[in-house]
Amino acid sequence: MIPALGLLVGLAVGLFLHPAVPLALQPYLPIAVIAALDAVFGGVRAVLDGIFNDKVFVVSFLSNVVVAAFIVFLGDQLGVGSQLSTGVVVVLGIRIFSNVASIRRHLFRA
Amino acid sequence: MSTAHTGRPDASMTLITEMMQRPLDPGYAAAAESRQKSGLPPATSHRGPMLVIFAVLIGALLATSALALRAPTTSASQIKSALVGRIEASRAHADAQTRLIVSLRTQIDTAQATALSQQSQSGLAADLSKLELAAGTVPVTGPGLVLILDDAPPQASAKGSNVDPRAATAPDQGKVIARDLQIIVNGLWQAGAEAISVNGHRITARASIRFAGEAILVDYRPLVRPYAITAIGDPGSLSVEFADNDGGSYLQSLKANYKIRGDIQARDSVVVPGEPALSLQEAQPVQSSVTTRAPTTTFGRTPSPTTSQPTETSP
Numbered sequence: 001m002i003p004a005l006g007l008l009v010g011l012a013v014g015l016f017l018h019p020a021v022p023l024a025l026q027p028y029l030p031i032a033v034i035a036a037l038d039a040v041f042g043g044v045r046a047v048l049d050g051i052f053n054d055k056v057f058v059v060s061f062l063s064n065v066v067v068a069a070f071i072v073f074l075g076d077q078l079g080v081g082s083q084l085s086t087g088v089v090v091v092l093g094i095r096i097f098s099n100v101a102s103i104r105r106h107l108f109r110a
Numbered sequence: 111m112s113t114a115h116t117g118r119p120d121a122s123m124t125l126i127t128e129m130m131q132r133p134l135d136p137g138y139a140a141a142a143e144s145r146q147k148s149g150l151p152p153a154t155s156h157r158g159p160m161l162v163i164f165a166v167l168i169g170a171l172l173a174t175s176a177l178a179l180r181a182p183t184t185s186a187s188q189i190k191s192a193l194v195g196r197i198e199a200s201r202a203h204a205d206a207q208t209r210l211i212v213s214l215r216t217q218i219d220t221a222q223a224t225a226l227s228q229q230s231q232s233g234l235a236a237d238l239s240k241l242e243l244a245a246g247t248v249p250v251t252g253p254g255l256v257l258i259l260d261d262a263p264p265q266a267s268a269k270g271s272n273v274d275p276r277a278a279t280a281p282d283q284g285k286v287i288a289r290d291l292q293i294i295v296n297g298l299w300q301a302g303a304e305a306i307s308v309n310g311h312r313i314t315a316r317a318s319i320r321f322a323g324e325a326i327l328v329d330y331r332p333l334v335r336p337y338a339i340t341a342i343g344d345p346g347s348l349s350v351e352f353a354d355n356d357g358g359s360y361l362q363s364l365k366a367n368y369k370i371r372g373d374i375q376a377r378d379s380v381v382v383p384g385e386p387a388l389s390l391q392e393a394q395p396v397q398s399s400v401t402t403r404a405p406t407t408t409f410g411r412t413p414s415p416t417t418s419q420p421t422e423t424s425p
Contacts, residue, residue, distance in 0.1 A: 002157045003165040010169020014177070019170075021178040029175035036168045042138070051142035052153045054161045060137060061164060 007040075027076065028069040031088055035064035038092045041099040048106040068092070215247075246314040247384050250305050252342045254380040255349060257294065259361075260336035261285050262369035283368050286337060288321035290364060291328075295319060295339060297357010301348050303341035305382040309333045312385040329385070336371075345376035 021029065039061035046052040068088050075084030142152035226235040242248045262284025295313060298306055306313045308328045313319075317329040325332045341348065352358045352374075364370040 003161050006162040006165030007169040010166035010171075011173045012169075013166070014170040014173025018177060019174055021174060026178060029179055033172060033175045036171055040168060046138040047153070047156065049138070050153050051138045052156065053138055053141040053145070054154050054156075054158045056137040056141050058160055058164050061168070 027081065027085075028072055031068040031072050031085060032065045034089055034092045034096075035068040036061060038096050038099075039064050041096050041103065045099045045102050045106075048103060064092070246305065246312050249381060249384040250342060251379055251381045252304070253345050253376075253378055254303070254340065254342040254382075255298075255345055255352075256375045256377055256380060257298075257339040257341070257361075258336050258371070258373045258375075259286055259290070259294070259339065260371040262371070284370060285324070286326070286335065286370060288319050288326045290360070290370070291326060291337060291339070292319045293360045294357045297352055297355050297360065298339065298341045298343075298348070300355050300357065301343070301351035303343045303348060305342040307340045307382040309338055310383055312383055314385045317385065340380050340382050342380060342382055345378075349374060349376060 039057065042060060043052060043057045046057070071084050071088055072081055075081035145154075146152050222238065223235060226238070239248075243250060291308065295306055295308065308319070311317065311328040311331060311333075313328070318327075320327045320330075322332075326337070327333070361372050365372050
């Protein structure tokens with residue numbers, strides 16, 4: 001419950017402070033968002049499975065974001081940035097959907 | 111979650127199977143196992159300070175990226191809609207002002223007429239109405255011609271593009287352009303037309319026929335096809351003279367070569383509207399040579415009072 005409140009506080013902070021994102025970082029934002037969502041849904045599922053571990057959550061979030069950003073950066077250098085972004089989005093998207101399906105089974109027994 | 115079995119029929123799709131069946135980070139299971147081994151409960155607390163900090167961080171990341179990535183498209187469309195709104199507002203304003211001018215002009219006219227009749231200056235009143243007629247500020251009626259000009263029929267060009275795929279990339283030759291209207295209107299003046307309007311816009315001394323992109327502007331107002339040119343003059347001599355001069359032959363070649371539709375009809379009575387907003391701010395009449403000699407003229411000759419020239423469209 002407290003982490004969910006923290007998420008809402010973070011959303012409010014972002015909405016009201018409206019921090020300016022440097023132009024160089026903007027290509028990585030969508031990928032970072034997808035990676036963060038993956039970590040969040042993985043964490044929620046782990047909570048429901050009863051095996052949540054905050055250290056694993058934090059490390060998985062950070063590594064997801066860093067690796068995704070690195071892949072996109074590498075792709076930009078090689079000229080295939082958009083294709084690699086698509087690949088990252090597909091892989092993380094599949095993981096998000098499977099985790100959400102598992103959460104749904106936990107919550108609604110369906 | 112089940113681990114990979116040996117000899118499965120979908121063994122060649124291990125990547126997809128792995129991704130679909132074990133989406134959860136295996137680190138969670140490993141950490142829970144090691145915690146259970148050391149006698150702790152498998153799950154840690156959900157309210158650790160680090161977790162809360164990262165939750166706030168993730169929320170801020172979501173909000174920030176949503177705002178940062180959404181901004182460019184909305185700002186562009188905002189500017190566009192703002193411009194569209196300004197154009198529409200200005201056009202409505204211009205229309206309202208034109209209506210106001212018309213009503214004020216009629217007030218002025220009636221006031222002028224009453225003032226002149228009170229002073230029994232009927233000669234002045236007659237002069238005034240004659241000059242208004244010549245300047246084109248009042249609507250006029252009389253016998254004349256109506257020339258309907260329109261683009262080439264679309265099916266002809268569509269058929270052509272089926273035959274020749276490159277015809278589609280070439281500019282559309284069957285469209286009426288501003289130059290066509292200019293030449294035809296000038297031909298009508300040359301043939302002796304006394305008043306001309308295009309789609310209800312009077313061609314006065316200050317009106318021009320121009321183009322902006324593909325749109326034809328008459329008097330700075332865009333026209334839509336078909337283009338109806340109304341000219342007042344003796345229908346018989348007007349049509350004969352027009353057919354003889356450059357404008358008529360130009361129209362003939364447009365019809366013959368580009369399938370542009372042009373139809374001339376003689377009418378017993380046509381109406382050409384006036385241009386009420388015809389007013390000069392800077393131009394002053396040159397003083398008559400009888401009263402003063404104009405010192406500023408560079409040509410060394412005394413300018414005569416302007417005689418009424420036939421109005422011509424500017425090219």
